[in-house]
Amino acid sequence: MSVTAPDLLTSDKAPMTLTDERRLTQLQWLESEAIHIIREVAAEFERPVLLFSGGKDSVVMLHLATKAFWPAPVPFPVMHVDTGHNFPEVLAFRDATVERLGIRLEVASVQDYIDDGRLRERSDGTRNQLQTQPLLDGITNGKFDAVFGGGRRDEEKARAKERVFSLRDEFGQWDPRNQRPELWNLYNGRHRPGEHVRVFPLSNWTELDVWQYIGAEDIALPELYYAHQREVFERDGMLISVSDVSQPRDGETVEKRQVRYRTVGDMSCTGAVESDATTVEDVIIEVAATRLTERGATRADDRASEAAMEDRKKEGYF
Amino acid sequence: MRTLLRLATAGSVDDGKSTLVGRLLYDSKSVLADQYDAVERVSRDRGLASADLALLTDGLRSEREQGITIDVAYRYFATAERSFILADCPGHVQYTRNTVTGASTADVVVLLVDVRHGIQEQTRRHLAVASLLRVPHVVVVVNKIDLIDYDEDTYTRVSDEVLASARSLGLYDVATIPVSALNGDNVVDRSEHTPWYDGPSLLAFLERLSPVGNPHSEPLRFPVQLVIRPQQAAGGEFRDYRGYAGQISSGLVRVGDAVTVQPSGRTSTVTGIDFAGEELAEAFAPQSVTLRLADDIDIARGDLIVTSRSVPPVTQDIDGTVAWLAEGSLVPGTKVLLKHGTRTVQAMVKAIGGKLDLDDARLLPADSLGLNDIGHVTLRLASPIPAEEYLHARGTGAFLLIDAQEGGTLAAGMVGDALLDTKAEVDAADGVTVPA
Numbered sequence: 001m002s003v004t005a006p007d008l009l010t011s012d013k014a015p016m017t018l019t020d021e022r023r024l025t026q027l028q029w030l031e032s033e034a035i036h037i038i039r040e041v042a043a044e045f046e047r048p049v050l051l052f053s054g055g056k057d058s059v060v061m062l063h064l065a066t067k068a069f070w071p072a073p074v075p076f077p078v079m080h081v082d083t084g085h086n087f088p089e090v091l092a093f094r095d096a097t098v099e100r101l102g103i104r105l106e107v108a109s110v111q112d113y114i115d116d117g118r119l120r121e122r123s124d125g126t127r128n129q130l131q132t133q134p135l136l137d138g139i140t141n142g143k144f145d146a147v148f149g150g151g152r153r154d155e156e157k158a159r160a161k162e163r164v165f166s167l168r169d170e171f172g173q174w175d176p177r178n179q180r181p182e183l184w185n186l187y188n189g190r191h192r193p194g195e196h197v198r199v200f201p202l203s204n205w206t207e208l209d210v211w212q213y214i215g216a217e218d219i220a221l222p223e224l225y226y227a228h229q230r231e232v233f234e235r236d237g238m239l240i241s242v243s244d245v246s247q248p249r250d251g252e253t254v255e256k257r258q259v260r261y262r263t264v265g266d267m268s269c270t271g272a273v274e275s276d277a278t279t280v281e282d283v284i285i286e287v288a289a290t291r292l293t294e295r296g297a298t299r300a301d302d303r304a305s306e307a308a309m310e311d312r313k314k315e316g317y318f
Numbered sequence: 319m320r321t322l323l324r325l326a327t328a329g330s331v332d333d334g335k336s337t338l339v340g341r342l343l344y345d346s347k348s349v350l351a352d353q354y355d356a357v358e359r360v361s362r363d364r365g366l367a368s369a370d371l372a373l374l375t376d377g378l379r380s381e382r383e384q385g386i387t388i389d390v391a392y393r394y395f396a397t398a399e400r401s402f403i404l405a406d407c408p409g410h411v412q413y414t415r416n417t418v419t420g421a422s423t424a425d426v427v428v429l430l431v432d433v434r435h436g437i438q439e440q441t442r443r444h445l446a447v448a449s450l451l452r453v454p455h456v457v458v459v460v461n462k463i464d465l466i467d468y469d470e471d472t473y474t475r476v477s478d479e480v481l482a483s484a485r486s487l488g489l490y491d492v493a494t495i496p497v498s499a500l501n502g503d504n505v506v507d508r509s510e511h512t513p514w515y516d517g518p519s520l521l522a523f524l525e526r527l528s529p530v531g532n533p534h535s536e537p538l539r540f541p542v543q544l545v546i547r548p549q550q551a552a553g554g555e556f557r558d559y560r561g562y563a564g565q566i567s568s569g570l571v572r573v574g575d576a577v578t579v580q581p582s583g584r585t586s587t588v589t590g591i592d593f594a595g596e597e598l599a600e601a602f603a604p605q606s607v608t609l610r611l612a613d614d615i616d617i618a619r620g621d622l623i624v625t626s627r628s629v630p631p632v633t634q635d636i637d638g639t640v641a642w643l644a645e646g647s648l649v650p651g652t653k654v655l656l657k658h659g660t661r662t663v664q665a666m667v668k669a670i671g672g673k674l675d676l677d678d679a680r681l682l683p684a685d686s687l688g689l690n691d692i693g694h695v696t697l698r699l700a701s702p703i704p705a706e707e708y709l710h711a712r713g714t715g716a717f718l719l720i721d722a723q724e725g726g727t728l729a730a731g732m733v734g735d736a737l738l739d740t741k742a743e744v745d746a747a748d749g750v751t752v753p754a
Binding site for chain 1: 320321322389391392396403415419423533534543544546547548556559564565592593594595602604605606608619655657660712713716718720724725726727
């Protein structure tokens, strides 16, 4: 590696013109903020872990982590809470990514909890709500003191109030009325034994920012984020994929449609949207023009009540 | 190129802050159909004739129940020219700490005043917070002008009153805009109800506001977050790599620059600026980069790399202004942790220098500080830090006080007399004058 460009060593002779070029674009600003946050955690915590599902936000977060520590490898493992209802192509992408980066993957399995009776299947068969216990146990068993999540404040009203460094008590609970003030870029990650801190480096990103960054950085994603033909049926106004865990009921007809996913989660309650967006550029245009929020369009579990997410977050959900 | 602007809202309860934010989001088309449908549904359930836009921003159950905002909520909207991050801060007096939080990162404070009530205690307090935290711009939204039939004289009277109050707190770059958040007058588009007003709408004002900070006029300040030494973990090429990772707090760095490391005072030369495999010739605030230096000197997390042309002195004694944000009180003798840049040191409160009376920017004698108090303190540190006046260095002049046992954040701190600019004319018999 060449150390310097010789003509730049004479920096005193460089023109001192004041130019607007020396402003970060919004994406550069967001990237720099996220890298600062990720480095703070690596420096101040003993055992961080990054929640990695293969979903686009966690892929972007992991990409930022690789940039933050270059040329050293990412200095912490990743964890996935596997509902047992994941899209197979997302799991394959998850495994290929951690192998490429040489990162350790820990899996907390909802299926294991159901098999041995620690959790019971819900009457509606969906499993997003069941992730909380395996997640908290995974954090405790791994002795993790900082947990990176890909949550964004633009996703939902309760998330809009969450700090970048969000303290959880020994039960993993979030107390929205008792959050630490977060000043300047001076993050306070101090916590007592048993407590941990959830850290959200993408707090200030919007869905559009994430997509523009994926385009700018040429980041690979699971293929189902782009338009493809898929067998789906309509339920509660959402297009659900036909799979082992999501079969049409009486009156629900299966059709082949051109769809893509805006979020990936439990297959049985994550809806696809009709789309012709086959490239990242197409998706950016589509997201910019959409009239529905990401979660409103695709997540049955968040529609349940006005405060569905707030309640789940208080219990320790990510 | 789209740039970013950070705003913080402020104002008293019932000044219509949530409505204004809802209006900004809605009229800038940042509210999506399902969000709006939810607001309409809830508004109908409550027997309201039209959608209450304030509901767009109240996120927590208790906030909706009480009809007030409790915690800072962050909102995102964008126009063709700019993206905005809006910290929607609660107006209630007991949540002043959230206004401090929002203002600490804001480029502009949007302060609401109810035109019928004029300046309230909270208005003045929030102006003081904006001044104290050196928020570069303040715009005062004189709201609810529909309720005074768009009367110019009333608006002008309130506007003059606000500007005078702002000046007394050292704020000179303040704009006022007549607005009805409820009806959308002068929020996104100019209103036809205010022909006597020839300024921009609020959104147009925010779009045109000049960006903040100039890397050229400020000295390099680079707090080291961590040392990157891959050793065996990297390929042969990087086995001996040693770089200092951080986010530039102020100024500009170029390859070849002479730098000094504080608090050790050691000097070296920048030989490389790396960003994820890319070699840069220069970098500027607020970029996150990794610096390589010519000499193998001892540098660790917590050190501050600065330009050798302007080296801040190190000290173990800090005179500062603190906004006390915790329930307990701050008294002399209290031991705390102080976080400055990337360094955390033990600190002891030696003396309380007084408490600010925000009504007339005077320093009153005080021997303790309680929740929401802003006052002067003298601190003794266990080890030296390169402290700079916050007045001149928003990055390296700021610090946190942290509870050493519980870990909570106790105070927002600013090195020096943060209200230095105020020209408080004070009757000496009544209190200690804020130094002018």
